[in-house]
Amino acid sequence: MSTSKLYVPEASSRPGRKPDFSKLNIPDAGATRKPALDCSAQNSQDVATGLVRVMDDRGNAVGDWAPSLSFEDQRKALRHMMHVRTYDERMFKMQRQGQLSFYVKCTGEEAVAVAQAMALQPGDMLFPSYRQQGLLFVRGRAIIDMMCHCISNSRDSCKGRQMPVFYTWKEGNFFTISGNLATQFSQAVGWAMAAAYKGENNIAASWVGDGSTAESDVHNAMVFASTYKAPVLLNIVNNQWAISTPQSVASAGTTFALRGFGYNIPGVRVDGNDALAVYAVTQWAAQRARQGYGPTVIELYTYRVASHSTSDDPDAYRDRSEAKSWPLGDPIQRLKNHLILNKQWSHAQHQTLQQELDASINRDWKEAIGFGSLEEGPHWPATTVFEDVFKHMPSYLRRQREQLMKNN
Numbered sequence: 001m002s003t004s005k006l007y008v009p010e011a012s013s014r015p016g017r018k019p020d021f022s023k024l025n026i027p028d029a030g031a032t033r034k035p036a037l038d039c040s041a042q043n044s045q046d047v048a049t050g051l052v053r054v055m056d057d058r059g060n061a062v063g064d065w066a067p068s069l070s071f072e073d074q075r076k077a078l079r080h081m082m083h084v085r086t087y088d089e090r091m092f093k094m095q096r097q098g099q100l101s102f103y104v105k106c107t108g109e110e111a112v113a114v115a116q117a118m119a120l121q122p123g124d125m126l127f128p129s130y131r132q133q134g135l136l137f138v139r140g141r142a143i144i145d146m147m148c149h150c151i152s153n154s155r156d157s158c159k160g161r162q163m164p165v166f167y168t169w170k171e172g173n174f175f176t177i178s179g180n181l182a183t184q185f186s187q188a189v190g191w192a193m194a195a196a197y198k199g200e201n202n203i204a205a206s207w208v209g210d211g212s213t214a215e216s217d218v219h220n221a222m223v224f225a226s227t228y229k230a231p232v233l234l235n236i237v238n239n240q241w242a243i244s245t246p247q248s249v250a251s252a253g254t255t256f257a258l259r260g261f262g263y264n265i266p267g268v269r270v271d272g273n274d275a276l277a278v279y280a281v282t283q284w285a286a287q288r289a290r291q292g293y294g295p296t297v298i299e300l301y302t303y304r305v306a307s308h309s310t311s312d313d314p315d316a317y318r319d320r321s322e323a324k325s326w327p328l329g330d331p332i333q334r335l336k337n338h339l340i341l342n343k344q345w346s347h348a349q350h351q352t353l354q355q356e357l358d359a360s361i362n363r364d365w366k367e368a369i370g371f372g373s374l375e376e377g378p379h380w381p382a383t384t385v386f387e388d389v390f391k392h393m394p395s396y397l398r399r400q401r402e403q404l405m406k407n408n
Helices: 042-049 071-096 110-119 133-139 143-151 183-197 216-227 247-251 256-263 275-290 331-341 347-369 382-386 395-407
Strands: 125-127 204-209 232-238 267-271 296-301
Touching: 042 256, 042 267, 071 110, 071 133, 071 143, 071 275, 071 331, 071 347, 110 133, 110 204, 110 232, 110 275, 110 331, 125 183, 133 143, 143 347, 183 204, 183 216, 183 232, 216 232, 216 256, 232 256, 232 275, 256 267, 256 296, 267 275, 275 296, 275 331, 382 395
Parallel strands: 125 204, 204 232, 232 296, 267 296
Antiparallel strands: none
16 A cells, blocks of 8 residues: 655756756747737636747747837847846945845846836836846936945935835836735736726736745735736746745646636746747737736746845755756847847947946946945935834924934
8 A cells, every 4th residue: 555745846956966957848939829819818728838939049030929029129128138137247246245235136037027118118017026127227217226225325215224126216117126025916906906997008017936926915916906807917937946946836737827817817928038029928918908808927937047146055956057958048148149140230249239338337336336335335314214104204203313313
């Protein structure tokens, strides 16, 4: 008589064990169909279990999902992705030198935020997680302000009250990033419901990681989004790792795009390293939302090349060669190859742009540090902790502030 044993999902690799992505079902570019905007959840099952891909291995854009995106805009997308990566590299080095306390890179995931931001409208509200800095780049946030936030100096728009990379930008419709995972999903649905109630044409978009789908906020959000047909894009970034936990633990043997199926929400699974595919799927889902067809769950299938954060050592739980083994390649290299194939870019132009971005980031850092360093300041005064909470400060807070000022 056999006895039952606890099943533990396997990771794609562990230290010293060769990465194995052989079980991935990766369809050919252009093979996944494009449903009608008014498709039901039941009619989206094949695209929720498949994988939308536009660029083939040579760099050709093929299939029904190939977007009508001009080469000029494609070059802009490439520039934004390169800019984000250059920024990430510089800020990571600065953290290692002790000039900021914490940082999170999005290496390998740049196409997710950049392509999606380009497919949305400026009035659309963004509820991001902490690896979507590309949204800010596309919307024109000053790099110096992002740096000052990470340093927590005198120009930090959060006045030193928030962690590095947990950005916020009211003017850019970029909601404050939260360290409490998945809260932004429910917030995005609520905002979208309010926009629909007021008769506005703007929609909301939110992002969570694959591990965060285990949080109750994700399921609460889907219930309300489905019930009220909220005009919202519910993005799940499946980058294969939730810190040290592989995505196989959270996926339960199915795709994350299918999570919406039980709530009667259509789902689409897209190659997150294919900027053209990400743009096309986001544009399609945004059109659905604006035309009153409700929410869409989008799984962005990508890979987290870097560590989870500067506090993490990925060599402790995955093989060092795993990132190089990822079969869907690098998003920057793929878009670059596509543009070169179409004679819209060159290796020389790419090198020149990289040098320009390196110099630009260097200039931005020098200016940002002029507003104060992490160690020496100047920082926002401690007394400002009492501000921005109440419209009219209560008397007890005024007394506490006065006491703090006397003690200092």
